[in-house]
Amino acid sequence: MNWMYLAGFGIIFIFFAGIRIVRPTHRALIERLGKYNRFGNPGFQWIVPIIEHLYQVNVTEQMVDAEPQEIITNDNLNARVDAQVYFKVKADEESVKNSQYSVNNYQWQIVNLARTTLRNIIGTLTLKSANSERGKINAELHKTLCDETISWGLEIVRTELKEIDPPKDVQETMNKVVKAENEKIAAVDFATATETAADGQKRAEIKKAEGIKQARILAAEGDAEAIRMVNEAAERYFIGNAQVLRRLEMVEKALQNNAKIVVPANADLVNVIGEMAGVFPLKSNPKGADKNT
Secondary structure (H helix, E strand, O other): HHHHHHHHHHHHHHHHOEEEEEEEOEEEEEEEEEEEEEEEEEEEOOOOOEEEEEEEEEOOOOOEOOOOOOEOOOOOEEEEEEEEEEEEEEEOOHHHHHHHOOOOOOHHHHHHHHHHHHHHOOOOHHHHHHHOOOOHHHHHHHHHHHHHOHHOOOOEEEEEEEEEOOHHHHHHHHHHHHHHHHHHHHHHHHHHHHHHHHHHHHHHHHHHHHHHHHHHHHHHHHHHHHHHHHHHHHHHHHHHHHHHHHHHHHHHHHHHOOOOOOOOOOOOHHHHHHHHHHHOOOOOOOOOOOOOO
C-alpha cells in the first residue's frame, strides 16, 4: 500500500509541478525535448515537467533607446543623435515563433539596426536640413525598420528622433546667428511702425491743409457774394443819383451869365433843385398864375 501512496503523491506532485499561468500580456511557446510543440494562449497551461518547457513572450508595446551617437553630417559637422523605437511582437502564433526562432535578441538587434539607419540617413543631410526635416528622418527610419524586421514577427509602431545636437562651438555660432536675425526682424518692424506713423501724420497734415484751403475758398466766396450784393445796390442807387446830377448840370448851364428864364411851377428843374436842397417839390399855383425868376 505504501507504493500506492507514493505513486499518488508522485502524480499530484507532477501535476502541480506542470501548472503554468500565462498572463494576458504574454503568449507562450511550449517545447518538448527541445522542439516546438504547441502555442500557449493566456490562461491555464499544463506541461510535462522536465520533458516540456514553456517560454513566455511579451506582446505589449515596448520601447528601446538607440543610444546617443556621433554622426558626421554632409557638411562635415559632428552631430550628436539619439532616437527611440517603439515596437511590439505580434500576438499570432507565427509571429511569436519568428520573434524567438528567426532572430536572436530582437531588442538588441533593433537598437543596432536603428543606429546604422540613422547614420545612413543623416550622413546625406546637412546639419541645418537634419534639424528642419525631423519628420522625414522619422519616416525613413520607420520604413527601414519595418522592411528589415518583417520576418521577425515584430510591428514597428513608431520612431522618435529625440535630439540632433551640433558641436558646442557650432551651437554658439548658430545662437549668435539666430539672435542677429531676431534683432534684424525687430529693427525692420520698428522701421515699419515708424514709417506707418509718419504716413499717418502726413495724411493728417494733408487733411488739415485741405480744410484750411476749403475754409479760405468759402470765405472768398462769401466776400465775393458780399461785393456782388454791394455792386448790385450801388448800380441800383447810383444810376438814380446820376440822373439828378445830370439835371443839375443842365440847370448850371442854363443859369450861366445871370440869364433869366421863366420856369413853370411844376417844372422838373424846380423839383430837381428842391431834391438836391433837401426840400419837398414846390406846389403848383392856381390855373393862369405865372412866376418870374
